[in-house]
Amino acid sequence: MTDHISDVAQEAWQAGKERADRAYMQRRRILIDPITRLEGHGKIDIFLDEAGEVERAYFQVPELRGFEAFARGRPAEDMPQITSRICGVCPLAHHMASVKTLDDLYHVDPPSAAKKVRELDYSLFMIEDHALHFYFLGGPDFVVGPTAPKEQRNVLGVLATVGVEVGKQVIAMRRELRDLETYLGGKTIHPVLGLPGGVAKGIAKEDLPRFQQVAERAVEFAKFTLGVFRSVVLANPDYVALITSEAYTHKTYYMGLVDANNHVNFYEGMLRVVDATGKEYARFRAQDYLQYVAEHVEPWSYVKFCFLKPVGWKGFVEGADSGIYSVAPLARLNVADGMATPLAQQAYEEFFSTLGGKPVHHTLANHWARVIELLYAAERLRELTADPEITSTDLRLLPTQRPSVGIGVVEAPRGTLFHHYETDERGLITKANLIVATQNNAARIAMSVDRAAKSLIHKGQVDEGLLNMVEMAFRAYDPCHGCATHSLPGAMPLVASIYDSTGALLRQMRR
Amino acid sequence: MTADRVLVLGVGNDLLGDDAAGLLVAGALDDGGLPAGATVEITTRSGLALLDAVAGFRKVLLIDTQVSGRTPGSVQEYTLTASVVRSPSTHYLGYGEALALGAATGLDLPEEIHVLAVERTPTVTIGDDLSDPVRNVLQAVADRAKAIVHSWAREEAA
Numbered sequence: 001m002t003d004h005i006s007d008v009a010q011e012a013w014q015a016g017k018e019r020a021d022r023a024y025m026q027r028r029r030i031l032i033d034p035i036t037r038l039e040g041h042g043k044i045d046i047f048l049d050e051a052g053e054v055e056r057a058y059f060q061v062p063e064l065r066g067f068e069a070f071a072r073g074r075p076a077e078d079m080p081q082i083t084s085r086i087c088g089v090c091p092l093a094h095h096m097a098s099v100k101t102l103d104d105l106y107h108v109d110p111p112s113a114a115k116k117v118r119e120l121d122y123s124l125f126m127i128e129d130h131a132l133h134f135y136f137l138g139g140p141d142f143v144v145g146p147t148a149p150k151e152q153r154n155v156l157g158v159l160a161t162v163g164v165e166v167g168k169q170v171i172a173m174r175r176e177l178r179d180l181e182t183y184l185g186g187k188t189i190h191p192v193l194g195l196p197g198g199v200a201k202g203i204a205k206e207d208l209p210r211f212q213q214v215a216e217r218a219v220e221f222a223k224f225t226l227g228v229f230r231s232v233v234l235a236n237p238d239y240v241a242l243i244t245s246e247a248y249t250h251k252t253y254y255m256g257l258v259d260a261n262n263h264v265n266f267y268e269g270m271l272r273v274v275d276a277t278g279k280e281y282a283r284f285r286a287q288d289y290l291q292y293v294a295e296h297v298e299p300w301s302y303v304k305f306c307f308l309k310p311v312g313w314k315g316f317v318e319g320a321d322s323g324i325y326s327v328a329p330l331a332r333l334n335v336a337d338g339m340a341t342p343l344a345q346q347a348y349e350e351f352f353s354t355l356g357g358k359p360v361h362h363t364l365a366n367h368w369a370r371v372i373e374l375l376y377a378a379e380r381l382r383e384l385t386a387d388p389e390i391t392s393t394d395l396r397l398l399p400t401q402r403p404s405v406g407i408g409v410v411e412a413p414r415g416t417l418f419h420h421y422e423t424d425e426r427g428l429i430t431k432a433n434l435i436v437a438t439q440n441n442a443a444r445i446a447m448s449v450d451r452a453a454k455s456l457i458h459k460g461q462v463d464e465g466l467l468n469m470v471e472m473a474f475r476a477y478d479p480c481h482g483c484a485t486h487s488l489p490g491a492m493p494l495v496a497s498i499y500d501s502t503g504a505l506l507r508q509m510r511r
Numbered sequence: 512m513t514a515d516r517v518l519v520l521g522v523g524n525d526l527l528g529d530d531a532a533g534l535l536v537a538g539a540l541d542d543g544g545l546p547a548g549a550t551v552e553i554t555t556r557s558g559l560a561l562l563d564a565v566a567g568f569r570k571v572l573l574i575d576t577q578v579s580g581r582t583p584g585s586v587q588e589y590t591l592t593a594s595v596v597r598s599p600s601t602h603y604l605g606y607g608e609a610l611a612l613g614a615a616t617g618l619d620l621p622e623e624i625h626v627l628a629v630e631r632t633p634t635v636t637i638g639d640d641l642s643d644p645v646r647n648v649l650q651a652v653a654d655r656a657k658a659i660v661h662s663w664a665r666e667e668a669a
Contacts, residue, residue, distance in 0.1 A: 085524065085525065136559075155612045
């Protein structure tokens with residue numbers, strides 16, 4: 001009898017324990033926060049099912065709001081300065097997109113030399129930004145290694161791997177590029193180079209040699225960096241296996257700016273979209289973007305998820321029927337038929353031959369694509385500094401027409417950036433819209449985080465290295481959210497939200 | 512008494528409500544009240560821009576905002592140190608990481624970076640105004656900043 005009671009109690013205890021375990025597993029929630037080394041707040045919620053498998057992982061960020069209301073009523077000419085203040089990391093991308101939008105708004109085509117000065121300045125910026133990302137933001141993942149101990153995955157770990165002298169070279173290169181950007185944009189907190197119809201300043205003939213010397217050094221630096229990528233990443237079969245693994249692969253559409261030869265261009269050209277087989281799906285002017293780009297809203301995120309309007313929103317799924325597309329370095333290489341400069345073209349060919357042809361769907365290949373673009377930007381800088389027109393003083397065509405609607409686009413380091421302003425006849429903003437790179441990528445980023453979590457976390461087993469690999473899924477896109485908020489070290493505000501299958505909020509936790 | 516090689520650096524974003532606090536305080540200090548020789552700069556740039564700004568100075572007073580869960584308008588003071596811990600800073604690299612990088616690559620970094628951090632309300636709306644708690648504390652932060660820089664100048668004179 002006693003044994004029977006004991007057995008019953010034991011069974012009841014066991015059943016209760018199993019229920020508690022199930023309840024725990026149901027509620028168990030792995031939070032990776034804060035998303036480090038990115039500008040902007042963010043968090044990922046990973047929900048496990050009863051078996052400890054990932055049911056769904058969410059990438060959430062607070063998106064800056066209120067831009068349109070803020071812009072309304074302001075003179076359109078102020079927008080290159082205002083929009084460049086939105087982001088503390090890539091002000092020049094907003095500045096250039098805005099200036100090009102003003103060209104369109106005032107129906108003015110800047111002189112050729114002015115466009116070249118703008119593109120030269122933009123090349124300086126792209127070299128700087130891509131180099132910093134490769135070495136210091138993405139570097140801890142790739143240069144140090146995705147499974148390296150946490151205490152080594154940081155900037156000092158990068159220096160330990162590539163050598164302090166390389167670190168010094170990166171810092172010195174950045175300083176030289178920054179000095180030239182200051183030469184053109186002024187020593188102000190934000191650039192003042194661009195004006196509707198041209199630029200405020202050109203390059204004096206006596207100063208050109210300095211630009212040419214920096215350009216030569218930038219090309220050598222970019223070649224060296226490609227070498228670092230080859231020796232550290234490509235020479236390691238584990239890294240290559242990781243890059244090409246299913247966990248980091250999505251077959252989506254891609255979008256990017258191309259020149260008349262369908263070569264990558266950061267400053268101007270047509271937007272080209274290719275499908276998951278690499279076939280051209282669309283080629284359109286920035287002014288027609290609303291025919292191709294639409295935004296989807298989800299209950300769990302403030303971010304609007306861009307998708308291809310003619311294809312439609314079919315949920316977070318891949319394939320030809322789903323309008324999800326991607327921008328950023330990998331997308332730019334995928335949409336292009338090649339690179340416009342010789343060394344970058346060689347690197348482009350190596351990239352696709354190594355990874356099995358076009359298009360490449362491996363998200364982590366963004367890091368490699370970024371280095372190829374670094375080389376292109378440096379070579380393009382060198383070309384522009386050798387262009388006889390670069391010291392021309394014919395730098396502005398004054399706008400004379402009445403403004404109405406302006407739409408401009410550039411390729412920001414993180415991908416396609418659209419600006420769209422509408423004004424009254426005095427040039428005061430009546431409507432403004434921005435689509436930043438990360439919005440274009442938002443749906444694919446969400447898929448990447450979910451896929452990585454599902455592939456890497458099983459039976460509730462989560463170690464620190466695995467979580468880093470989940471973070472790697474979005475760091476490869478270099479997403480930029482909630483730009484330019486300046487929070488000092490300290491605990492970040494955290495809101496954890498749990499939703500049921502209908503999208504209803506079950507619980508919210510704050511700290 | 513002078514404050515050569517002393518920098519007061521205001522960091523923030525004037526489009527984002529309370530995040531303008533560091534810029535506003537630094538701007539007010541630039542108008543007077545600091546010992547001769549002190550440099551005042553503002554920046555809205557992130558990450559490694561810290562190194563551009565501080566290299567070559569002996570002492571730096573950094574005025575910025577933070578979100579730490581404290582009461583908006585409260586002010587924390589501390590000395591910034593190099594760190595390899597992934598900073599929760601939203602700057603491109605956290606301040607600590609930027610300093611670690613600068614130190615490792617042999618930049619001429621300050622012997623001290625003192626931080627005045629104003630707790631702000633989290634803002635994601637462009638064009639928001641300052642909140643009252645933060646606006647009300649700006650004068651006190653400016654006064655504290657002056658006291659710190661004057662004490663550095665006295666140290667230098669001694």
